[in-house]
Amino acid sequence: xxxxxxxxxxxxxxxSLVSLYSELLGLLLAEKEAIAKWETKEIVEVTKKxxxxxxxxxxxxxxxxDLIAQISVEYSAPMNKLSDIIDVVRGVDLNLSDELENVGxxxxxxxxxxxxxxxxxxxxxxxNSKLIVDFFSAIGMTSLSGYKTSINTPPMLQVMG
Numbered sequence: 140x141x142x143x144x145x146x147x148x149x150x151x152x153x154x155s156l157v158s159l160y161s162e163l164l165g166l167l168l169a170e171k172e173a174i175a176k177w178e179t180k181e182i183v184e185v186t187k188k189x190x191x192x193x194x195x196x197x198x199x200x201x202x203x204x205d206l207i208a209q210i211s212v213e214y215s216a217p218m219n220k221l222s223d224i225i226d227v228v229r230g231v232d233l234n235l236s237d238e239l240e241n242v243g244x245x246x247x248x249x250x251x252x253x254x255x256x257x258x259x260x261x262x263x264x265x266x267n268s269k270l271i272v273d274f275f276s277a278i279g280m281t282s283l284s285g286y287k288t289s290i291n292t293p294p295m296l297q298v299m300g
Contacts, residue, residue: 142213145206146228146235152203153221153242159199160249163192167256174263 166189173181211218218224221243229236 142210143228143232143235145210145213146224146232146239149203149206149210149224150235150238150242152199152206153239153246156196156199156203157242157245157249159192159196160246160253163189163196164249164253164256166192167253167260171256171260171263174260174267 166185170182170185170189173185207218207224210224214227216223216227218227221239225236225239225243228239
């Protein structure tokens with residue numbers, strides 16, 4: 140395999156991550172809307188879809204890490220960040236380096252948006268949990284072993300590890 144083939148394959152992989160994260164962001168927005176409307180069936184469906192995407196994301200990240208290690212060997216240089224690869228490729232193929240840079244920017248933007256949505260969802264879940272506890276307290280049911288006023292982020296919301 141030619142050295143640039145590995146880099147092109149990395150670009151394809153990163154482009155797939157952009158698509159995956161875009162889909163995940165859409166699911167997070169749908170989940171937020173479903174939570175606001177207390178639509179439990181929709182929340183369950185969205186959660187299933189998120190879980191499937193997160194499995195794909197984990198697989199893509201393992202493959203991406205392996206490919207970056209391969210590129211490091213091919214170029215006999217440590218490649219710890221995308222910018223390291225872009226710097227090496229820029230001297231050989233300006234168009235490819237620009238594409239890598241653009242996909243990198245897109246990933247950073249999407250990850251930032253996903254992080255913000257995760258924080259919003261955490262806040263909504265915490266608020267809803269507190270509302271439930273307050274409701275049961277108001278009707279005289281103070282022993283609620285199954286509810287807490289503060290919750291940890293569910294695993295399916297821990298997108299960024």
